[in-house]
Amino acid sequence: MELTLYNTLTRRKEVFAPLQPGHAGIYTCGPTVYAEAHIGNLRSYVFPDILKKTLRRLGFQVRHVINITDVGHLTSDADEGEDKLELAARRSSRSIWDIAEEFTRLYLRDLERMNIEVPPDMPRATGHIPEQIAMIQDLEKSGFTYSTADGIYFDTARLPDYGKLARLRAEGLQEGSRVEMGDKRNKTDFALWKFSPPDSKRQMEWDSPWGRGFPGWHIECSAMSMKYLGQTFDIHTGGTDHIPVHHTNEIAQSEAATGQPFVRYWLHGEHLVLGESSRMGKSEGNFIGLQTLVDKGYEPAAYRYLVLNNHYRKFLTFTFEALKAADTALTGLRRLIAEAGGAPGDLREAESRKSMTPLQEKLLEDLADDLNTPKALATLWTALRDSQVAPEEKVSLAAFAEGVLSLGLFDFSRLEAAPLEVPGEVRALAEKRWAARQARDFKQADELRDELAARGFAMRDGKDGYELTALD
Ligand code: AMP
Ligand code: ZN
Numbered sequence: 001m002e003l004t005l006y007n008t009l010t011r012r013k014e015v016f017a018p019l020q021p022g023h024a025g026i027y028t029c030g031p032t033v034y035a036e037a038h039i040g041n042l043r044s045y046v047f048p049d050i051l052k053k054t055l056r057r058l059g060f061q062v063r064h065v066i067n068i069t070d071v072g073h074l075t076s077d078a079d080e081g082e083d084k085l086e087l088a089a090r091r092s093s094r095s096i097w098d099i100a101e102e103f104t105r106l107y108l109r110d111l112e113r114m115n116i117e118v119p120p121d122m123p124r125a126t127g128h129i130p131e132q133i134a135m136i137q138d139l140e141k142s143g144f145t146y147s148t149a150d151g152i153y154f155d156t157a158r159l160p161d162y163g164k165l166a167r168l169r170a171e172g173l174q175e176g177s178r179v180e181m182g183d184k185r186n187k188t189d190f191a192l193w194k195f196s197p198p199d200s201k202r203q204m205e206w207d208s209p210w211g212r213g214f215p216g217w218h219i220e221c222s223a224m225s226m227k228y229l230g231q232t233f234d235i236h237t238g239g240t241d242h243i244p245v246h247h248t249n250e251i252a253q254s255e256a257a258t259g260q261p262f263v264r265y266w267l268h269g270e271h272l273v274l275g276e277s278s279r280m281g282k283s284e285g286n287f288i289g290l291q292t293l294v295d296k297g298y299e300p301a302a303y304r305y306l307v308l309n310n311h312y313r314k315f316l317t318f319t320f321e322a323l324k325a326a327d328t329a330l331t332g333l334r335r336l337i338a339e340a341g342g343a344p345g346d347l348r349e350a351e352s353r354k355s356m357t358p359l360q361e362k363l364l365e366d367l368a369d370d371l372n373t374p375k376a377l378a379t380l381w382t383a384l385r386d387s388q389v390a391p392e393e394k395v396s397l398a399a400f401a402e403g404v405l406s407l408g409l410f411d412f413s414r415l416e417a418a419p420l421e422v423p424g425e426v427r428a429l430a431e432k433r434w435a436a437r438q439a440r441d442f443k444q445a446d447e448l449r450d451e452l453a454a455r456g457f458a459m460r461d462g463k464d465g466y467e468l469t470a471l472d
Helices: 039-057 084-092 096-113 125-141 170-176 217-229 240-258 290-295 300-308 320-339 346-352 358-368 373-384 391-405 424-438 442-454
Strands: 004-007 012-015 023-028 061-066 145-147 151-154 190-195 213-215 233-239 263-269 272-274 316-318 457-461 466-470
Touching: 004 263, 023 039, 023 217, 039 061, 039 233, 039 263, 039 272, 039 290, 039 300, 039 316, 039 358, 039 391, 061 217, 084 096, 096 290, 125 145, 125 151, 125 190, 125 213, 125 217, 125 240, 151 240, 190 217, 190 240, 213 217, 217 233, 217 240, 233 240, 240 263, 290 300, 300 316, 300 320, 300 373, 316 320, 320 373, 320 391, 320 457, 320 466, 358 373, 358 391, 373 391, 424 442, 424 457, 424 466, 442 457
Parallel strands: 023 061, 023 233, 233 263, 272 316
Antiparallel strands: 004 012, 145 151, 151 190, 190 213, 457 466
């Protein structure tokens, strides 16, 4: 089975061909740890998780690296403004190391709560200063750098294909953008090393051949990804906001330093945006973190369901209504799995099975099609609701799906204590009502709701499934 991925570099879906047969290296730009991640940030770590688990099901050995940015990311993504961490430290009068540690810990907690597998390699920028300095020295030797009053800069004019990822046109940028020039030669030039200000002391600074200072933001990702994955590696992921500046500059400095292509497949996740109804009170600002959802009684898996039910390359509008619908759908899936006789133990059994059933194969095909998780969820729903599919097969499909989707499908703790006995005729009525709703025949749907109620059942509707509960 082939894996196809949309490559931002070529703007096409391509068949994934690894550098080394059977192996795949993935680098994901990690968080800047000056504040808690918001749910949009977290969305950007779900699709690499699906990618990794899909690759494994396809037989690959995967090495995945997520970095921790704890220095050098300035308040503007370019080279102006203050270091985000220095600013956070000054505002809270805490040490910068303390802040970095706290938000790294909270980030890891959120990954775990979202069932995102935490990679063994999570290098910190401040733990790789010598590697970054060495790379800047390489660039200096090949004449790609120049110095200004405030730092060492990369001369983008020296690289004929600068901006190829974002398809930037140098001329347009020179005229149209509002980038501060300072002493830079070209608007697109960027800092590799910034000098500490002469009049104030930074909490984080290091000696270098060019003087005391700190690395520019982009250089860390080049130095660390190449250290862990090699000069050329398979896949690099991040949010779409990274295309024009951060990833463009990673490519420029890496390819200038090594003379080799840097990354073969660039994958970018589209943003999460807040819908009207998600505006929060003034005191809370506009910030929604995972904890905000948990405090409102949602389990993180419901948010994961919402994310997976939308393709990673499409905008996702977050509203609490959508989250509630995702929560309902997830409960509905769990109930169907429990009804088919699923128990937590089934998971291990099914996962260890060598050969795939046709349904498992179908679900993997959905995922192998540029990580089409909405399609995979639809496949799961259809099979679980199909009376022609044997219960054991439903359970083995669900276990297989769980291995990649990681939704806690076999976690029945939120279902009512006693498993709900649903007589066949009630299920048939529910299916009929669901079909009526799909056909927008709301009159018939209402009649069927009454029929269900007469038998003691209520039906809650999700986006792509429903849940039956006992009427109280
Ligand atoms: P940061 O911590 O700001 O470095 O961002 C961490 C990740 O979140 C990066 O991959 C960003 O591209 C991504 N990101 C930022 N805002 C959003 C958003 N609203 N939706 C999805 N991803 C985002
Ligand atoms: Zn990065």
